[in-house]
Amino acid sequence: MGKKPPAIDFWFDFASPYGYFMSERIDALAARHGRQVRWRPLLLFAVLRAHGLPPPFEHPLKRDYGHLDFERSARFLEIPYAMPAGFPHISPHAARAFYLLRQADPAAARDFARAVMRGYFRAGAAIADAGCIAALAHEAAPLACGSEAEFALRIDGAEARALLAAAIEEAVQARIFGSPTVLIDGEAFFGVDRLPQIEARLAGRLAAPGSRP
Protein backbone atom coordinates (compact mmCIF):
# COMPACT_ATOMS: atom_id res chain seq x y z
CA MET A 1 0.00 0.00 0.00
CA GLY A 2 1.33 3.44 -0.92
CA LYS A 3 1.38 6.41 1.39
CA LYS A 4 -1.88 8.36 1.64
CA PRO A 5 -1.62 11.56 -0.46
CA PRO A 6 -1.60 14.77 1.58
CA ALA A 7 -4.88 16.57 2.26
CA ILE A 8 -5.96 19.54 0.18
CA ASP A 9 -6.39 22.84 2.04
CA PHE A 10 -9.62 24.73 1.44
CA TRP A 11 -9.43 28.31 2.75
CA PHE A 12 -12.68 30.26 2.82
CA ASP A 13 -14.62 33.04 4.53
CA PHE A 14 -18.05 32.11 5.85
CA ALA A 15 -19.59 35.18 4.20
CA SER A 16 -18.06 34.54 0.74
CA PRO A 17 -20.54 33.39 -1.94
CA TYR A 18 -17.76 31.88 -4.05
CA GLY A 19 -16.45 30.15 -0.91
CA TYR A 20 -19.91 28.71 -0.33
CA PHE A 21 -20.08 27.45 -3.92
CA MET A 22 -16.68 25.80 -3.52
CA SER A 23 -17.78 24.21 -0.23
CA GLU A 24 -20.58 22.48 -2.14
CA ARG A 25 -18.16 20.90 -4.62
CA ILE A 26 -14.64 20.44 -3.26
CA ASP A 27 -15.12 17.36 -1.03
CA ALA A 28 -16.71 15.20 -3.72
CA LEU A 29 -14.21 16.37 -6.33
CA ALA A 30 -11.24 15.59 -4.06
CA ALA A 31 -12.72 12.23 -3.05
CA ARG A 32 -12.98 11.18 -6.71
CA HIS A 33 -9.19 11.52 -6.81
CA GLY A 34 -8.46 9.87 -3.45
CA ARG A 35 -7.84 13.14 -1.63
CA GLN A 36 -9.22 14.48 1.61
CA VAL A 37 -9.93 18.16 2.25
CA ARG A 38 -8.99 20.24 5.27
CA TRP A 39 -11.50 23.07 5.71
CA ARG A 40 -9.82 26.27 6.94
CA PRO A 41 -12.11 29.22 7.62
CA LEU A 42 -10.48 32.65 7.83
CA LEU A 43 -11.68 36.24 8.14
CA LEU A 44 -11.00 37.69 4.73
CA PHE A 45 -11.07 41.32 5.89
CA ALA A 46 -8.37 40.56 8.49
CA VAL A 47 -6.19 38.66 6.00
CA LEU A 48 -6.51 41.42 3.39
CA ARG A 49 -5.77 44.10 5.98
CA ALA A 50 -2.60 42.23 6.97
CA HIS A 51 -1.52 42.26 3.31
CA GLY A 52 -2.50 45.92 2.82
CA LEU A 53 -5.25 45.00 0.36
CA PRO A 54 -8.79 46.48 0.18
CA PRO A 55 -11.97 44.39 0.58
CA PRO A 56 -12.94 42.70 -2.71
CA PHE A 57 -16.37 44.22 -3.41
CA GLU A 58 -15.93 47.70 -1.96
CA HIS A 59 -16.08 49.63 -5.25
CA PRO A 60 -19.67 50.05 -6.54
CA LEU A 61 -18.79 48.65 -9.99
CA LYS A 62 -17.30 45.49 -8.51
CA ARG A 63 -20.11 45.17 -5.99
CA ASP A 64 -22.78 45.43 -8.69
CA TYR A 65 -20.95 42.97 -10.93
CA GLY A 66 -20.40 40.66 -7.96
CA HIS A 67 -24.10 40.53 -7.16
CA LEU A 68 -24.89 39.71 -10.79
CA ASP A 69 -22.14 37.11 -10.96
CA PHE A 70 -22.90 35.40 -7.60
CA GLU A 71 -26.45 34.76 -8.72
CA ARG A 72 -25.47 33.70 -12.25
CA SER A 73 -22.68 31.43 -11.01
CA ALA A 74 -25.07 29.75 -8.56
CA ARG A 75 -27.47 29.02 -11.42
CA PHE A 76 -24.62 27.81 -13.61
CA LEU A 77 -23.35 25.49 -10.85
CA GLU A 78 -26.92 24.50 -9.90
CA ILE A 79 -26.46 25.46 -6.25
CA PRO A 80 -29.37 27.00 -4.30
CA TYR A 81 -28.55 30.62 -3.49
CA ALA A 82 -30.25 33.80 -2.33
CA MET A 83 -28.29 37.00 -1.63
CA PRO A 84 -28.66 37.55 2.17
CA ALA A 85 -30.10 40.95 3.10
CA GLY A 86 -27.34 43.14 4.52
CA PHE A 87 -24.58 41.14 2.76
CA PRO A 88 -21.69 40.93 3.50
CA HIS A 89 -21.66 40.08 7.22
CA ILE A 90 -18.43 39.56 9.11
CA SER A 91 -18.58 36.34 11.05
CA PRO A 92 -15.77 35.84 13.55
CA HIS A 93 -18.19 33.79 15.70
CA ALA A 94 -18.69 31.18 13.00
CA ALA A 95 -14.95 30.88 12.36
CA ARG A 96 -14.13 30.65 16.08
CA ALA A 97 -16.87 28.07 16.62
CA PHE A 98 -15.47 26.04 13.73
CA TYR A 99 -11.99 25.82 15.28
CA LEU A 100 -13.44 24.93 18.69
CA LEU A 101 -15.49 22.12 17.16
CA ARG A 102 -12.58 20.91 15.07
CA GLN A 103 -10.55 20.22 18.19
CA ALA A 104 -13.25 17.79 19.27
CA ASP A 105 -14.27 16.37 15.90
CA PRO A 106 -13.15 17.58 12.43
CA ALA A 107 -16.11 15.95 10.67
CA ALA A 108 -18.57 17.62 13.04
CA ALA A 109 -16.84 20.98 12.42
CA ARG A 110 -17.35 20.52 8.70
CA ASP A 111 -21.03 19.64 9.17
CA PHE A 112 -21.36 22.83 11.18
CA ALA A 113 -19.58 24.92 8.52
CA ARG A 114 -21.87 23.55 5.83
CA ALA A 115 -24.92 24.36 7.98
CA VAL A 116 -23.68 27.93 8.50
CA MET A 117 -23.13 28.60 4.80
CA ARG A 118 -26.38 26.94 3.73
CA GLY A 119 -28.20 28.85 6.46
CA TYR A 120 -26.68 32.14 5.32
CA PHE A 121 -26.80 31.75 1.55
CA ARG A 122 -30.15 29.98 1.31
CA ALA A 123 -32.18 31.39 4.21
CA GLY A 124 -30.37 34.55 5.34
CA ALA A 125 -29.41 33.16 8.78
CA ALA A 126 -27.96 35.79 11.15
CA ILE A 127 -24.42 34.43 11.08
CA ALA A 128 -22.92 37.58 12.63
CA ASP A 129 -24.85 36.72 15.81
CA ALA A 130 -23.13 34.53 18.43
CA GLY A 131 -26.44 33.05 19.60
CA CYS A 132 -27.38 32.01 16.06
CA ILE A 133 -23.96 30.39 15.63
CA ALA A 134 -24.22 28.50 18.93
CA ALA A 135 -27.66 27.23 17.91
CA LEU A 136 -26.34 26.06 14.53
CA ALA A 137 -23.38 24.36 16.24
CA HIS A 138 -25.68 22.61 18.66
CA GLU A 139 -27.92 21.41 15.89
CA ALA A 140 -25.22 20.33 13.42
CA ALA A 141 -22.68 18.96 15.91
CA PRO A 142 -24.37 18.34 19.28
CA LEU A 143 -21.69 16.03 20.70
CA ALA A 144 -18.75 18.27 19.81
CA CYS A 145 -20.64 21.36 20.93
CA GLY A 146 -22.06 20.35 24.30
CA SER A 147 -24.48 22.74 25.99
CA GLU A 148 -25.58 25.52 23.66
CA ALA A 149 -25.37 28.20 26.37
CA GLU A 150 -21.86 27.18 27.39
CA PHE A 151 -20.75 26.98 23.78
CA ALA A 152 -22.04 30.53 23.17
CA LEU A 153 -19.73 31.67 25.98
CA ARG A 154 -16.78 29.65 24.66
CA ILE A 155 -17.14 31.30 21.21
CA ASP A 156 -16.35 34.62 22.88
CA GLY A 157 -13.56 33.19 25.02
CA ALA A 158 -9.77 33.49 24.81
CA GLU A 159 -9.26 29.92 23.52
CA ALA A 160 -11.53 30.46 20.48
CA ARG A 161 -9.95 33.84 19.75
CA ALA A 162 -6.46 32.36 19.86
CA LEU A 163 -7.41 29.49 17.54
CA LEU A 164 -8.85 31.87 14.94
CA ALA A 165 -5.92 34.30 15.26
CA ALA A 166 -3.51 31.41 14.60
CA ALA A 167 -5.49 30.33 11.52
CA ILE A 168 -5.50 33.89 10.17
CA GLU A 169 -1.77 34.18 10.76
CA GLU A 170 -1.26 30.89 8.91
CA ALA A 171 -3.38 32.13 5.99
CA VAL A 172 -1.34 35.34 5.80
CA GLN A 173 1.91 33.36 5.86
CA ALA A 174 0.53 31.06 3.13
CA ARG A 175 -0.08 34.23 1.03
CA ILE A 176 -3.83 33.66 0.80
CA PHE A 177 -5.59 36.78 -0.51
CA GLY A 178 -9.05 35.59 -1.49
CA SER A 179 -11.93 33.24 -0.73
CA PRO A 180 -12.00 30.48 -1.76
CA THR A 181 -8.39 29.45 -2.20
CA VAL A 182 -7.61 25.75 -2.63
CA LEU A 183 -4.02 24.62 -1.99
CA ILE A 184 -2.97 21.37 -3.66
CA ASP A 185 0.55 20.33 -2.68
CA GLY A 186 1.33 24.01 -2.09
CA GLU A 187 -0.10 25.21 -5.43
CA ALA A 188 -2.81 27.88 -5.05
CA PHE A 189 -6.08 27.91 -7.00
CA PHE A 190 -8.06 31.08 -6.29
CA GLY A 191 -11.76 31.27 -6.99
CA VAL A 192 -14.57 28.81 -7.58
CA ASP A 193 -13.98 29.29 -11.33
CA ARG A 194 -10.77 27.29 -10.89
CA LEU A 195 -12.80 24.09 -10.31
CA PRO A 196 -12.07 22.76 -13.85
CA GLN A 197 -8.33 23.38 -13.37
CA ILE A 198 -8.41 21.76 -9.93
CA GLU A 199 -10.10 18.73 -11.44
CA ALA A 200 -7.54 18.56 -14.27
CA ARG A 201 -4.69 18.91 -11.77
CA LEU A 202 -6.01 16.11 -9.52
CA ALA A 203 -6.59 13.88 -12.55
CA GLY A 204 -2.99 14.42 -13.67
CA ARG A 205 -4.07 16.21 -16.87
CA LEU A 206 -2.57 19.57 -15.81
CA ALA A 207 1.05 19.57 -14.66
CA ALA A 208 2.18 21.57 -11.63
CA PRO A 209 3.89 24.88 -12.51
CA GLY A 210 7.55 24.55 -13.32
CA SER A 211 7.31 20.80 -13.88
CA ARG A 212 8.41 19.22 -17.14
CA PRO A 213 5.65 17.99 -19.46
Place this chain on the structure above:
Amino acid sequence: MGKKPPAIDFWFDFASPYGYFMSERIDALAARHGRQVRWRPLLLFAVLRAHGLPPPFEHPLKRDYGHLDFERSARFLEIPYAMPAGFPHISPHAARAFYLLRQADPAAARDFARAVMRGYFRAGAAIADAGCIAALAHEAAPLACGSEAEFALRIDGAEARALLAAAIEEAVQARIFGSPTVLIDGEAFFGVDRLPQIEARLAGRLAAPGSRP
Protein backbone atom coordinates in the same frame (compact mmCIF):
# COMPACT_ATOMS: atom_id res chain seq x y z
CA MET B 1 -35.80 34.95 -42.20
CA GLY B 2 -35.42 36.43 -38.71
CA LYS B 3 -33.40 39.48 -37.82
CA LYS B 4 -29.66 38.91 -37.30
CA PRO B 5 -28.90 38.76 -33.55
CA PRO B 6 -26.83 41.71 -32.27
CA ALA B 7 -23.05 41.41 -32.14
CA ILE B 8 -21.26 40.53 -28.92
CA ASP B 9 -18.83 43.15 -27.56
CA PHE B 10 -15.38 41.93 -26.60
CA TRP B 11 -13.48 44.53 -24.55
CA PHE B 12 -9.80 43.85 -23.92
CA ASP B 13 -6.40 45.39 -23.27
CA PHE B 14 -3.63 44.38 -25.66
CA ALA B 15 -1.30 43.64 -22.73
CA SER B 16 -3.80 41.45 -20.82
CA PRO B 17 -2.98 37.71 -20.79
CA TYR B 18 -6.58 36.78 -20.01
CA GLY B 19 -7.67 39.11 -22.83
CA TYR B 20 -5.33 37.29 -25.18
CA PHE B 21 -6.73 33.91 -24.11
CA MET B 22 -10.26 35.16 -24.72
CA SER B 23 -9.23 36.50 -28.16
CA GLU B 24 -8.21 32.97 -29.10
CA ARG B 25 -11.64 31.55 -28.25
CA ILE B 26 -14.46 34.08 -28.49
CA ASP B 27 -14.94 34.29 -32.28
CA ALA B 28 -15.36 30.54 -32.79
CA LEU B 29 -17.57 30.23 -29.72
CA ALA B 30 -19.84 33.08 -30.87
CA ALA B 31 -19.94 31.73 -34.43
CA ARG B 32 -21.19 28.34 -33.19
CA HIS B 33 -24.21 30.23 -31.88
CA GLY B 34 -24.75 32.48 -34.90
CA ARG B 35 -23.24 35.57 -33.30
CA GLN B 36 -20.57 37.97 -34.50
CA VAL B 37 -18.05 39.65 -32.20
CA ARG B 38 -17.07 43.29 -32.12
CA TRP B 39 -13.48 43.63 -30.85
CA ARG B 40 -13.04 46.72 -28.66
CA PRO B 41 -9.52 47.38 -27.37
CA LEU B 42 -9.19 49.75 -24.42
CA LEU B 43 -6.40 50.93 -22.15
CA LEU B 44 -7.17 49.23 -18.86
CA PHE B 45 -5.06 51.60 -16.76
CA ALA B 46 -7.01 54.58 -18.16
CA VAL B 47 -10.39 52.93 -17.61
CA LEU B 48 -9.48 51.91 -14.05
CA ARG B 49 -8.14 55.39 -13.29
CA ALA B 50 -11.45 56.88 -14.49
CA HIS B 51 -13.28 54.58 -12.05
CA GLY B 52 -10.84 55.27 -9.19
CA LEU B 53 -9.62 51.67 -9.18
CA PRO B 54 -5.99 50.46 -8.87
CA PRO B 55 -4.23 48.36 -11.54
CA PRO B 56 -5.08 44.65 -11.18
CA PHE B 57 -1.65 43.10 -10.51
CA GLU B 58 0.00 45.90 -8.56
CA HIS B 59 0.21 44.10 -5.19
CA PRO B 60 3.08 41.56 -5.05
CA LEU B 61 0.77 38.72 -3.90
CA LYS B 62 -1.60 39.26 -6.80
CA ARG B 63 1.26 39.73 -9.25
CA ASP B 64 2.90 36.47 -8.18
CA TYR B 65 -0.38 34.58 -8.30
CA GLY B 66 -1.17 36.19 -11.66
CA HIS B 67 2.06 34.97 -13.20
CA LEU B 68 1.39 31.44 -11.92
CA ASP B 69 -2.20 31.53 -13.11
CA PHE B 70 -1.51 33.05 -16.56
CA GLU B 71 0.87 30.21 -17.34
CA ARG B 72 -1.38 27.53 -15.86
CA SER B 73 -4.50 28.87 -17.59
CA ALA B 74 -2.64 28.91 -20.93
CA ARG B 75 -1.73 25.24 -20.47
CA PHE B 76 -5.27 24.42 -19.38
CA LEU B 77 -6.73 26.19 -22.44
CA GLU B 78 -3.96 24.79 -24.69
CA ILE B 79 -2.95 28.23 -25.95
CA PRO B 80 0.74 28.98 -26.66
CA TYR B 81 2.00 31.51 -24.12
CA ALA B 82 5.26 32.91 -22.78
CA MET B 83 5.32 35.73 -20.21
CA PRO B 84 6.90 38.71 -22.07
CA ALA B 85 9.98 40.16 -20.38
CA GLY B 86 9.09 43.50 -18.79
CA PHE B 87 5.35 42.64 -18.60
CA PRO B 88 3.03 44.51 -18.44
CA HIS B 89 3.59 47.03 -21.25
CA ILE B 90 1.11 49.81 -21.89
CA SER B 91 0.20 49.90 -25.54
CA PRO B 92 -1.74 52.95 -26.66
CA HIS B 93 -0.11 52.60 -30.09
CA ALA B 94 -1.67 49.19 -30.68
CA ALA B 95 -5.10 50.37 -29.58
CA ARG B 96 -4.93 53.54 -31.69
CA ALA B 97 -3.73 51.55 -34.71
CA PHE B 98 -6.63 49.15 -34.25
CA TYR B 99 -9.24 51.92 -34.41
CA LEU B 100 -7.56 53.49 -37.45
CA LEU B 101 -7.60 50.15 -39.26
CA ARG B 102 -11.16 49.44 -38.23
CA GLN B 103 -12.38 52.54 -40.03
CA ALA B 104 -11.00 51.06 -43.25
CA ASP B 105 -11.71 47.38 -42.64
CA PRO B 106 -12.97 45.74 -39.41
CA ALA B 107 -11.75 42.27 -40.42
CA ALA B 108 -8.26 43.62 -41.14
CA ALA B 109 -8.25 45.36 -37.75
CA ARG B 110 -9.01 42.05 -36.06
CA ASP B 111 -6.24 40.30 -37.99
CA PHE B 112 -3.90 43.01 -36.78
CA ALA B 113 -5.09 42.69 -33.15
CA ARG B 114 -4.54 38.95 -33.26
CA ALA B 115 -1.04 39.49 -34.66
CA VAL B 116 -0.22 41.98 -31.89
CA MET B 117 -1.33 39.66 -29.08
CA ARG B 118 0.32 36.60 -30.57
CA GLY B 119 3.47 38.61 -31.16
CA TYR B 120 3.49 39.83 -27.59
CA PHE B 121 2.40 36.71 -25.72
CA ARG B 122 4.28 34.18 -27.81
CA ALA B 123 7.42 36.02 -28.93
CA GLY B 124 7.72 39.08 -26.69
CA ALA B 125 7.15 41.61 -29.51
CA ALA B 126 7.82 45.25 -28.48
CA ILE B 127 4.18 46.32 -28.55
CA ALA B 128 4.84 49.55 -26.64
CA ASP B 129 6.90 50.73 -29.65
CA ALA B 130 5.08 52.66 -32.42
CA GLY B 131 7.47 51.34 -35.09
CA CYS B 132 6.80 47.73 -34.10
CA ILE B 133 3.06 48.36 -34.18
CA ALA B 134 3.23 50.00 -37.64
CA ALA B 135 5.24 47.03 -38.93
CA LEU B 136 2.69 44.57 -37.52
CA ALA B 137 -0.16 46.60 -39.06
CA HIS B 138 1.56 46.64 -42.41
CA GLU B 139 2.14 42.91 -42.31
CA ALA B 140 -1.29 41.85 -41.00
CA ALA B 141 -3.42 44.43 -42.81
CA PRO B 142 -1.42 45.93 -45.73
CA LEU B 143 -4.39 47.36 -47.62
CA ALA B 144 -6.02 49.03 -44.61
CA CYS B 145 -2.66 50.28 -43.37
CA GLY B 146 -1.05 51.75 -46.48
CA SER B 147 2.55 52.89 -46.24
CA GLU B 148 4.19 51.72 -43.03
CA ALA B 149 6.02 55.02 -42.48
CA GLU B 150 2.85 57.08 -42.97
CA PHE B 151 0.87 54.76 -40.71
CA ALA B 152 3.50 55.16 -37.96
CA LEU B 153 2.84 58.91 -38.12
CA ARG B 154 -0.95 58.46 -38.14
CA ILE B 155 -0.74 56.33 -34.96
CA ASP B 156 0.60 59.38 -33.16
CA GLY B 157 -1.87 61.78 -34.76
CA ALA B 158 -4.95 63.54 -33.45
CA GLU B 159 -7.41 61.30 -35.33
CA ALA B 160 -6.05 58.09 -33.73
CA ARG B 161 -5.95 59.70 -30.28
CA ALA B 162 -9.56 60.86 -30.59
CA LEU B 163 -10.73 57.39 -31.71
CA LEU B 164 -9.07 55.71 -28.72
CA ALA B 165 -10.28 58.37 -26.28
CA ALA B 166 -13.85 57.80 -27.50
CA ALA B 167 -13.52 54.03 -27.05
CA ILE B 168 -12.16 54.47 -23.51
CA GLU B 169 -14.99 56.83 -22.67
CA GLU B 170 -17.47 54.29 -24.01
CA ALA B 171 -15.88 51.53 -21.90
CA VAL B 172 -16.10 53.70 -18.79
CA GLN B 173 -19.77 54.47 -19.52
CA ALA B 174 -20.40 50.75 -20.05
CA ARG B 175 -18.94 50.16 -16.54
CA ILE B 176 -16.13 47.95 -17.83
CA PHE B 177 -13.49 47.41 -15.11
CA GLY B 178 -11.41 44.48 -16.37
CA SER B 179 -9.95 42.71 -19.38
CA PRO B 180 -11.48 40.72 -20.93
CA THR B 181 -15.11 41.69 -20.53
CA VAL B 182 -17.65 40.18 -22.92
CA LEU B 183 -21.03 41.91 -23.23
CA ILE B 184 -23.90 39.78 -24.49
CA ASP B 185 -27.09 41.78 -24.96
CA GLY B 186 -25.84 44.15 -22.25
CA GLU B 187 -24.92 41.40 -19.75
CA ALA B 188 -21.27 41.51 -18.62
CA PHE B 189 -19.03 38.44 -18.32
CA PHE B 190 -15.68 39.39 -16.80
CA GLY B 191 -12.66 37.13 -17.20
CA VAL B 192 -11.66 34.30 -19.49
CA ASP B 193 -12.90 31.89 -16.79
CA ARG B 194 -16.42 32.93 -17.76
CA LEU B 195 -16.11 31.06 -21.10
CA PRO B 196 -18.28 28.14 -19.88
CA GLN B 197 -21.00 30.55 -18.70
CA ILE B 198 -20.80 32.49 -21.98
CA GLU B 199 -21.23 29.24 -23.86
CA ALA B 200 -24.20 28.21 -21.69
CA ARG B 201 -25.76 31.65 -22.14
CA LEU B 202 -25.40 31.59 -25.94
CA ALA B 203 -26.77 28.03 -26.05
CA GLY B 204 -29.83 29.12 -24.05
CA ARG B 205 -28.92 26.89 -21.09
CA LEU B 206 -28.28 29.84 -18.72
CA ALA B 207 -31.00 32.47 -18.45
CA ALA B 208 -30.21 36.17 -18.37
CA PRO B 209 -30.28 37.72 -14.86
CA GLY B 210 -33.72 38.69 -13.69
CA SER B 211 -35.48 36.56 -16.30
CA ARG B 212 -38.01 33.92 -15.31
CA PRO B 213 -36.88 30.29 -15.54
